[in-house]
Amino acid sequence: MADEKLPTQKENYAEWYNQLVLKAELADYAPVRGCMVVRPYGWALWENITSWLDNEFKACGHVNAAFPTLIPMSFFEKEKEHVEGFSPELAVVTHGGGEKLEEPLVVRPTSETIIGHMYAKWIKSWRDLPILIVQWGSVLRWEMRTKLFLRTTEFYWHEGHTAHATKDEAMEEMYRILDIYEKFCLEEAAIPVIKGTKSDTERFAGAQITTSIEAMMWDKRALQSGTSHYFGPNFSKAFDIQYLDQGNTLQYCETTSWAISSRIIGALIMVHGDDQGLVLPPRLAPIQAVMVPIYRDADQKSAVMPVVDRLFAELKAAGIRVKVDDREEVTPGFKFNDWEMRGVPLRIEIGPKDVEKNSVALARRDIPGREGKSFVSQDNLPATVTGMLTTIQAALLAKATAFRDANIHDPKDYEELKQVVEDGWAYSWWCESKECEAKVKADTKATTRNIPLNQPGGEGRCIVCGEKATRKVYFAKAY
RNA sequence: CGGGGUGUAGCGCAGUUGGCAGCGCACCGCGUUUGGGACGCGGGGGCCGGCGGUUCAAGUCCGCCCACCCCGACCA
Known part of the structure; x- marks a missing residue:
């Protein structure tokens, strides 16, 4: 826990x-x-x-x-x-x-x-x-x-x-x-x-x-x-x-x-992942949506739980990997944090107010806090959830792609390459000699990652030695 | 293998000049709580990493060993 x-x-x-x-x-x-x-x-x-x-x-x-x-x-x-x-x-x-x-x-x-x-x-x-x-x-x-x-x-x-x-x-x-x-x-x-x-x-x-x-x-x-x-x-x-x-x-x-x-x-x-913990893409998440029932007393519980059970059955029937967190010994607030730590893409909160208004609260894991919360109708909830999961899946890829692209650089010279690989990747022409590769590694700890199949074409000058180069390579520090 | 660090309750730690082994969290019970990490009361839990030494007495001092973690040289 x-x-x-x-x-x-x-x-x-x-x-x-x-x-x-x-x-x-x-x-x-x-x-x-x-x-x-x-x-x-x-x-x-x-x-x-x-x-x-x-x-x-x-x-x-x-x-x-x-x-x-x-x-x-x-x-x-x-x-x-x-x-x-x-x-x-x-x-x-x-x-x-x-x-x-x-x-x-x-x-x-x-x-x-x-x-x-x-x-x-x-x-x-x-x-x-x-x-x-x-x-x-x-x-x-x-x-x-x-x-x-x-x-x-x-x-x-x-x-x-x-x-x-x-x-x-x-x-x-x-x-x-x-x-x-x-x-x-x-x-x-x-x-x-x-x-x-x-x-x-x-x-x-x-x-x-x-x-x-x-x-x-x-x-x-x-x-x-x-x-x-x-x-x-x-x-x-x-x-x-x-x-x-x-x-x-x-x-x-x-x-x-x-x-x-x-x-x-x-x-x-x-x-x-973010500071709250794991963030899993919906298509791989063992639990795609977690339902957190909210109630103060036995009366509220008996009003809320039948709705939770009904919606759970609907979501499950629609093929969504869903779980109800019905633990009594921890508060809803604790559960929110707990499932965020585990990276569950979507949280569904259901309390007395939702029962009254035929609604549920949805909270997106990929958008922390208030901005990621929305209130939707209980009607057609499986369709809403499925759509939301698709949106989250796409948002994660878009975010990761934007982040990667923003951190790949095309240094003008070797000095700039040395700076770039301190906090990003360098995409540079390389003569493909072991010597130049070794020099980069010795100077910066960055290694060649790969020579992408997708090449810009044409030719350039090796970022290290200045000799003719026909392909570009990624230099980066690696795990 | 080199450098640094840590070994005491499940986890995180405290433990003074050597003198009954403690605290927080977690766990168990009861009650109150519950829309963003609740609280009260009561409990259970220990080969103090191991071996040896010093001592009336060692978690504490000394020696050796072991394990794990972090930082560097190899790898998916």
């Missing part, structure tokens, strides 16, 4: 975030360092995220499956970049059944290797392709610094792993998924994102191309909110994933993988 005020976002953003996660009962610290317990409210939110994505994946031919948590250590050594990228953060099982294992087992940090191994068994012919499998589960990465949802030792996600006959098909798959991720962020999470390609230094270990969607948090830092990778034949060669083509020639498969993790919940918190 929310028992205290949060620090404001300006006072202490990190502390605002931590306390919000705990007080909104999204998650709690687990007894193991860096691990979290996702509480029922947080998991309900996650389920709304996963079920939407699951539907989208299935709609374009993907199927779900499950692979083991434990992976032979030797699998990780088969792809050079992959093992180099992941070995620092592997958790390794050395004992089982009271005895030392002959070969250590890795708790999966991602499943390319074991899935590659299985694909090699399953794929013989061009007729077996493509394989489009998604695994829902959790993975473990030994992180040095953790933060609830944003970076935890164990986190939840889906990982899509696909194998194709040709490069074109694999590339198409990578971009198809990136589009789904973008659609999810815009339409469900109300988070504007930028689709783009990662630089070589920011690429996934073992990938030929890594694409990402990048979002701006309230503190103007960037959060990579989803990734989609093209591996070319890297993993196929490491794991012997080969097929016979129509001409009876043995070919290596082209593979991809892609993921959105429970980190996206951190993005929802940081993009929409």
Whole structure:
């Protein structure tokens, strides 16, 4: 239960975030360092995220499956970049059944290797392709610094792993998924994102191309909110994933993988949250509207509650995720604050005056205080509420988009870039050299986020070295 | 791994020259309250992070260890 005020976002953003996660009962610290317990409210939110994505994946031919948590250590050594990228953060099982294992087992940090191994068994012919499998589960990465949802030792996600006959098909798959991720962020999470390609230094270990969607948090830092990778034949060669083509020639498969993790919940918190707490987009909110009955005594209660019950039934029948807060031990005022902390998009207050006037009071979470309150008729309440939820969903996206756009700058020179990334993003021409990228990082701590797919065209001069550049990139400090 | 900090009731903390372990919130009971975080009265709850040492006596002094949090180098 929310028992205290949060620090404001300006006072202490990190502390605002931590306390919000705990007080909104999204998650709690687990007894193991860096691990979290996702509480029922947080998991309900996650389920709304996963079920939407699951539907989208299935709609374009993907199927779900499950692979083991434990992976032979030797699998990780088969792809050079992959093992180099992941070995620092592997958790390794050395004992089982009271005895030392002959070969250590890795708790999966991602499943390319074991899935590659299985694909090699399953794929013989061009007729077996493509394989489009998604695994829902959790993975473990030994992180040095953790933060609830944003970076935890164990986190939840889906990982899509696909194998194709040709490069074109694999590339198409990578971009198809990136589009789904973008659609999810815009339409469900109300988070504007930028689709783009990662630089070589920011690429996934073992990938030929890594694409990402990048979002701006309230503190103007960037959060990579989803990734989609093209591996070319890297993993196929490491794991012997080969097929016979129509001409009876043995070919290596082209593979991809892609993921959105429970980190996206951190993005929802940081993009929409305010000093009162969480603000959830209606399409993902576990509770879209909460009803708070108001009465002084038994007489008023017996007048109010039948109306509450009737309206609740109507709203529920209309498919709205609605809850009645009928707790007796706390005051309405407390409930207002409590549900605001939890980010419920719409509050419906019903008291004696409303019973008399056939009205209810609606309070929008995204517009705090009096301005967000309106008094509407009880007639056709489901339609009114549905309309309001749609309005709120759109308002959140519009607000987040305006905020992001206002904080992306096009610095004139390197000096200005250094200032800009202190409190925003820079969108600049870049020669794509590691040296210039490293210089920016060393000088400012900002990294390249991605090279957007959507380019202005033409060419310019690298913001760092002044050499010819053909593409623009986003520089920002990132989570 | 480096720097900083904290470990005492579920949470937040106080605890003096070493001398019966406390306060606020939360929790339980009863009553009054209820349109923006109500109040009164009465309760329950402790291996004081762990181990060792000093002492008649340790939450307090000394040593070692452990854990967690915050700030830096890697990552979705």
